[in-house]
Amino acid sequence: MNHIEIREIEKSFVENGKVVPVLSGLSLSIEKGEFFTLFGPNGCGKTTLMNMLAGTEHPDKGEIKLYSESKDNYVSYVFQDFRGSLIPWKNVEDNIGFPLKIRGVKKPERTRKVEEIFERFDIKLDPKAKVYALSGGQAQLTSLLRALIVKPEVLILDEPFSALDYKTRLLMTQTIEKIWRAAGITIIFISHDIDEAIYLGDHLAILSERPARVKGMLEIPFKRPRHFKLFGTPEFAAYKKGALEIFLS
Incomplete structure (x- = not known):
């Protein structure tokens, strides 16, 4: 069942008095509960597309259909600058619970819900730690748990691992897959790393240079749960080769 349908989206911006097309006739269908990855060159319009899904921008033409069971907790968004989006003078617990505070949830209930999300996803993190002390x-x-605390139907992750070192990226890749499986939500994951996009995704959309269009839509055949050993298999190498041929065509 489709959760999100994007139909013939077009978007332009004005830069230095000139109209710059960003998205051109872009269409996608995203199934409910899937891990959907987007791969494309820097500056092609991936973030603009995600902003439209989140409702912070609107297309010039086309439409976005969101099939939601709730109007309150539909989309959560984790930005590239995850550390900059955290509140530096608050601890881990208060950062995670901040969306609940905005909604008027009292401190004891916020603490309980943070404890619940730690238990649900088997999180090993000091809730009283200050943000500046975190790796x-x-x-x-x-940042990820803060997005999940409101129990969204859709989670958008915009190149969330780009600022992490390689080992931490690998560990976070495993963590996000585990959380996704436990949460049962739809994830849309923007990546500029083709290995990461293939490893995590159920489907992979390959975008063109700006103005972005869909160059290829691939179903990823590898069974879950996945392991890092997948990266070294001939099957992964062959699949990656095919994806890169589409990307570079």
Whole structure:
């Protein structure tokens, strides 16, 4: 069942008095509960597309259909600058619970819900730790849990691992897959790393240079749960080769 349908989206911006097309006739269908990855060159319009899904921007033409069971907790968004989006003078627990505070949830209930999400996803993180004391992976995990605390139907992740070192990226890749499986939500994951996009995704959309259009839509055949050993298999190499041929065509 489709959760999101994007139909013939067009979007332009004005830069230095000139109209710059960003998205051109872009269409996608995303199934409910899937892990959907987007791969494309830098500056092609991936983030603009995600902003439209989140409702912070609107297309010039085309339409986006969101089939939601709730009007309150539909989309959560984790940005590239995850550390900058955290509140530096608050601890981990208060950062994660901040969306609940905005909604008027009292402190004891916020604490209980943070404890629940730690238990649900088997999180090993000090809730009283200050943000400045967190490693990159811990800060990213805090940002991720803050997005999940409101129980969204859709989670958008915009190149969330780009600022992490390689080992931490691998560990976070495993963590996000585990959380997705436990949460049962739809994830849309923007990546500029083809290995990461293939490893995580159920479907992979390959976008063109700006103005972006869909160059290829691939179903990823590898069974879950996945393991890092997949990267070294001939099957993964062959699949990656095919994806890159589409990307570079």
